[in-house]
Amino acid sequence: MSISEEKDLLVEIARQQRELARLIKSRFEHVRDPLLRDWMRGLSYINKLHAKTLDFEAGLIPVNHEEYTSQESRVQQSKVWLAHLFANENIWNGRFAEIDGLCVDHAFFKVDGVYHLIYIRLEACSMWQELPMSNFGHAVSRDLIHWDVLEPVLPTRPGTWENTHVWAPHVITFQEKYWMFYTGVNENACQAVNAACSTDLSRWERVSEEPLIRPGSWGHWNPAEFSNCRDPFVLQTTEGFFCYYTGFLKDEQQYCVGISRSNDLIRWEDCGYVVLAGSKSTPPESPFVVERSGQYYMFYTSYADGTVVAVSDRPDGGFADCPEETYILRKGVSASEFLQDDDGQWLMTAISHDPNHFHFIEFFRMYWPDDGNPAFRLEPIKAAEYDFFTALKDALTIKR
Secondary structure, three states: OOHHHHHHHHHHHHHHHHHHHHHHHHHHOOOOOHHHHHHHHHHHHHHHHHHHHHHHHOOOOOOOHHHOOOHHHHHHHHHHHHHHHHOOOOOOOOEEOOOOEEEEEEEEEEEOOEEEEEEEEEEOOOOOOOOOOOOEEEEEEOOOOOOEEOOOEOOOOOOOOOOOEEEEEEEEEEOOEEEEEEEEEOOOOEEEEEEEEEOOOOOOEEOOOOOOEOOOOOEOOOOOOOEOOEEEEEEEEOOEEEEEEEEEEOOOOEEEEEEEEEOOOOOEEEEEEEOOHHHOOOOOEEEEEEEEOOEEEEEEEEOOOEEEEEEEOOOOOOOEEOOHHHHEEEOOOEEEEEEEOOOOOEEEEEEEEEOOOEEEEEEEEEEOOOOOOOOOEEEEOOOOOOOHHHHHHHHHOOOO
8 A cells, every 4th residue: 555545544534533423413412411422522532532643644734733732642642531431430520512522712691590601612623723613602501510502603704804713702681682792703813803682592693794893003903914802701880881802912012901892882992901910921811800899800811820810990991910819710721701690609610621622611619709718719510420331321221
C-alpha cells in the first residue's frame, strides 16, 4: 500500500468514527435518562478523540493545532475515559453537553419553573477555527439534572456581517418579550453585538440588520480582521440598561470591558470602558453584573484565574478587582452565569474544560461572603450517586 493510500485509509477510518458519533447522537440525544445519555456521550467522545488522532496521522492538521495535545496524550485521554467506564464511574455526572457536542458561553435563566440553557454549540474535539458555530443550542430542565435538548435557534445570516458564527447569548425580559443579546461574527472573526426577540423562546427575530453595539473610538474594530466586541451582558437599572462586553483598546493595546447604555435596548450610547488589573494581557470575557446592597459585582472570566469578581458602587464604570480572599470564585472555569432562584438560593453555572476541546456546563449553589462565609462558597449540583452499570441496565430495560 502506498503512502497516499495509507493516508486515504486513515481519513476514511476517521470519517467513520465521526459518523458513528453522529449516529449515537441521533439515536440517544432525546433520551431523558441522564445515566444513559452520559454513557452514550462517553462513547461519542472517545470516537471523536480517535478521529482527531487519525486526522493528525493523515496530515490533516487543523489551523489551531497547537490547541491540541500530543498524539500520545490523546490516546491516553481516551484510555483514561475507558478506564472510568469499566470502573463503574460516571465522570460526566453534572456536566451538561449535547451527545457528540461541546458547550461554551451560554444564557442561563428560568421561566415558569423551567430552567433554560441557550448556548454556543459545536462538535466535541473541535474549535471555531475548524467548524462554524452557526446556531445556538437550547435545552430545558426542571431540576438541572434531567435535560431535554430542543431544536437549535437563531442561525447565522449568510451574506451579512454575522455570516459565520453566533456567540455568547444573554437573555432578559422587557415589554413582555424575551430579548437575546448575542455576538455576531463574520468570516474574519470581527465581532459586534446584536439582539433578537421572541415570545416563545423558540422563534427569534432579529431587531436590527446592523450591529446594535460596537466599541467606541477607544476600541480596535475593523470588519477585515479579528476585532473584540463579544460576550454581551445587559443589566437593567433605574438609570437605564447597561451592556458590558469584551473589548480591546487600540492605543494602549490591552483588553478591557466596554460599557454602553440604552433606554430602549435599540439605541445605544458608548459609556467608555474599564480596565481590570487581572486581565490586561488576556481578555476579561463573559462579564456578568449583579447589583447587591448598593454594590455592583462584575463576575468575569480571567484566563489566569478562572471565574473572578470585580466591584463598583455604580453601574457605568469604576470596577476594580476584589481583594484576594473574595476575588476567585472557582479556578479553571469560564463563562459563568448567575441566577437567584425562586426560593432565594443563588445558582451559578460555569464551563469546565477537559483537554482537546471537550467543554461542559456545570451547575453550583452559590453562597455570598456576607452569608456568614469569609469567601464565596460553591456546592456542585449532580445526580445522586449510583451503581453505574446497574443503573444503566435498568435504564435500558424495557418496561412491560
